[in-house]
Structures are given as C-alpha cells and as structure tokens.
Amino acid sequence: MTKREYAFLNAGFLPEDSITMLELHELGPIRARVAPLHDAESGFLPTLMDMTILQLQASKSVDQSMTLLTNALSLMGDRVELRYQMLRYMAWLIPTIGFLGTVIGLSLALHLIDPKNMDLGRVVGGLSVSFYTTLIALLASALLAFAQHSVQEQEELALNAAGQYCLANLINRVYIDQEKPGGAT
Structure with missing residues (x-):
C-alpha cells in the first residue's frame, strides 16, 4: 500500500519549483486529474488534494482550506x-494464550506427581511443554508486534x-485575488 502512496507523491500533480503560484x-x-485516484482505503495524496482544492474553490479561503487539510490529516x-487494532489485539492475545497453556501444562504436570510412584521424567516433560508454550507465544507476539509497527x-x-x-x-502556492467587486481593493 505504501508503494502506491509514494508513487502518488512522485506523480508531479502540483508544481514543485520555488516560484510557481497557482490561481483558483x-x-x-x-x-x-486526482479525484478518480483515491478510494476509501488508499490514496492519501489524491484525497487530500481533492478535498483541499474543493474547499479552496468553494470558500476562496486559504485559512479554511488549511483547517480542512489539518482536520483531514x-x-x-x-x-x-x-x-x-486487530493486529494489536492479536499481539496481546497470543502471549495470553501461551500463558494459559503454561498454566494448564503446570496443572497437568502436577497431576502426574504420584508420591508412591515418582516418575520425574514425565513430570519434567510436562513442565517443559508448558514453558515452551509461553516461549513460543512470546516470540510470535514479538514478531507480530514488530511487523505491525513497521508497516504502520x-x-x-x-x-x-x-x-x-x-x-x-x-496551500502555500495558491494565489487568491482579494480584489473587491467594482475594482476597489
């Protein structure tokens, strides 16, 4: 998605030199040109340009257009x-499930303890599985959180x-003629 957004930034929709001014x-x-290029999910630049230009044309006010741009951003x-939101929830849920696996694994391992016939190998094996569930869940959560952060x-x-x-x-290039009707300034 961001490749498309950066492609819009390089499309040259507006003059980028230091002297060109735009009139209404x-x-x-x-x-x-930009209106058909955006939809509800993508096209930050075309959306912002479309809304800002429409506001400039309607109000002939740079201040109102700047307010609209700020609010739209x-x-x-x-x-x-x-x-x-869902990715953040998943990054929280995964270690929670891993911790539940640890608690269940500990509980099951404790049930394997028989004071009359102690089999430490089975108990330790059960404990190992329970701790690995948390380790795997924490690693998965960390990877998901990193990916989510990077993309966002x-x-x-x-x-x-x-x-x-x-x-x-x-906004900074628009020239709006402030001349009053009848030639007075």
Missing part, C-alpha cells in the same frame, strides 16, 4: 490507527508526506 481557475483540472491518521510506521510516514506535499505545493 487552475485548480479545476488538477482536481479532475487527523481523521486519516485515526483511520490508519484503527486499521491496526510506513503508512503514517506516507500520510505525513502527503500532508507536507499539499501544504508546500498547494
């Missing part, structure tokens, strides 16, 4: 966070980069 009438074709960040970090970096791109190349 130039934003329509840009919006028409916040909501998108929350959406990214929510995507990883890349997605959040892509979202931040899309926000920075919109700020630098759209």
